[in-house]
Amino acid sequence: MKKVIIVDDEKAGRSLINEYIKDFSELIVLGEANNGVDAVKMINEFKPDLVFLDIQMPGLTGFDVLKHLDELPHIIFSTAYDEYALKAFEVHAVDYLLKPYTKERFKKAIEKLPSNTNDNTAKELTNSLLMDAEKYPSKILVQSQNKLVTIAVSDIIRIEAFGDYSKIITDDKTFLSNYGISQLEDKSDDAIFLRVHRSSIININKIEEMHKYGKSYDITMQNKDVVRVSRGYMETIKKLMY
Incomplete structure (x- = not known):
């Protein structure tokens, strides 16, 4: 059968x-x-x-x-x-x-x-x-209440750790992923999505500005969220600076 x-x-x-x-x-x-x-x-x-x-x-x-x-x-x-x-x-x-x-x-x-x-x-x-x-798809499926919906990867502003899960944040919505943040890091294009903290991944195309904070930086995203860069990830951010 x-x-x-x-x-x-x-x-x-x-x-x-x-x-x-x-x-x-x-x-x-x-x-x-x-x-x-x-x-x-x-x-x-x-x-x-x-x-x-x-x-x-x-x-x-x-x-x-x-x-x-x-x-x-x-x-x-x-x-x-x-x-x-x-x-x-x-x-x-x-x-x-x-x-x-x-x-x-x-x-x-x-x-x-x-x-x-x-x-x-x-x-x-x-x-x-x-x-x-196509190693990195242009669209992904995410859970929204009791159904799956598609979102464009380019719309993702940042990803935030949430216990064993992760929050995927766009300009107007937040979705809960069953994957942990390290798993999502492995699935994401590292030319676009950068890990800047053990709890944060950002879309570099969605950065509005960066501010020096002691020996680190605060990054303001286009949706006005502020993400702290931890010292362990400073070298990653410095590669973006010219």
Whole structure:
């Protein structure tokens, strides 16, 4: 048996896959998502063997979805846009279904699936290619109450330690991350995000001004937050000075 999730922002697209999939008793549909953000949440929760994935969707594109998954299932893209075919196969998709497609074309895509559900070759290749293609994503998913929302990395002003967790602070909102500040430091582009204190990471593009404070500095960010630079991180800040 192979567990399946269907991701398409159009109901007609999801319905067609559900209809065609009835001919394959080994495929069990666990759920559907109509946008990229919900797709990430559902795939990470249910860990399917196969995902039928649209590309142009609200929130996150199909390729963005792949970058936010804990584990990568086999992917069959299902889309009305032919210009993404090359990129799809660069990330080792099983197949690329161009809408509208027939039941026979759908069958050929299913026949390309590895017979062994434990075959992780495609997943490992996809992981490697995605990491090489874009180590630091331009958008990330963060928790907001009981849902996940996307924020642009460029909108982050600073990150603050909060016990075992972290606060991600933008101009108008604060989000709580399940990661500790050291984990977020490892995930962040060190050309943009600098650790200036054991409790603080700042976006250097959001610095408004710096003031000498004894042997250290206070940094005023664009949202008027003031962040103290600890002595242990002074050399990092001095590299910005000309």
